[in-house]
Amino acid sequence: MVIGLYAVGLLLVAAVAVDLSLTLAVIQRLRALEVSRAGSRTEHAPKIGHTVEAFTTTSLVDRPITLDDVAMGERTVVFFMVGCAPCAALIESLVAGASLGDPNPIFFVVGKPDSPEAHEIGERLRGLGEIVLLGDRDRGVLxxxxGVASFPRIVRLQGGVVRESESAPARLTSWRADGAAASVVTA
Incomplete structure (x- = not known):
């Protein structure tokens, strides 16, 4: 009887040790993923000096959006993803009146174009710029x-060339035609 209790006790200790080591391995893996994702915010962003390549898509109001729309002068394009908390915070800032410094930015919303969430984002952004809903697998525009793959992403262009690429800033800046900061709006 005593030997049986010892065996059960040893079995329980072994099970707890295995459980503890698996839990620690999962925690270590999650920390590694967190660090790699933090680094990927810039790895999956357009590089300064990148020339935007040809693309064609359609806005929510059925207007074709092409390379011609971003190839002339200064333009700001913003990429959001459905279900992205930082994206929602930036959208709230824009709806509340924060400025991107471009009177007609182009907003690309990545998600299922027919989903209620994508359409809700489109409705919230209505009147703030051109809105395009892109499918999850529609990589052409990205x-x-x-290669936009981190969201939100604000891309400022000059003549179709990436001048600036940033994740959602803590502050939004308005830009003058000469490229200098004109004013800062706290988001």
Missing amino acids: DAFG
């Missing part, structure tokens, strides 16, 4: 801008 690749044309240099």
Whole structure:
């Protein structure tokens, strides 16, 4: 009887040790993923100097959006993803009146174009710029801008060339025609 209790006790200790080591391994893996994702915010962003490649898509109001729309002068394009918390915070800032410094930015919303969430984002951004809903697997536009894969992403262009690429800033800056900061709006 005593030997049986010892065996059960040893079995329980072994099970707890295995459980503890698996839990620690999962925690270590999650920390590694967190660090790699933090680094990937810039790895999956358009590089300064990248020339936007040819693309064609359609806005929510059925207007074709092409390379011609970003190839002339200064333009700001913003990439959002459905379900992205930082994206939602930036959208809230824009709806509340924060400025991107471009009177007619182009907003690309990545998600299922027919989903209620994508359409809700489109409705919130209505009147703030051109809005395009892109499918989750529609890489053409994202690749044309240099491989956008971290969201939100604000890309400022000059003549179709990436001048600045940033994740959602803590502050939004308005830009003068000469490229200098004109004013800062706290988001």
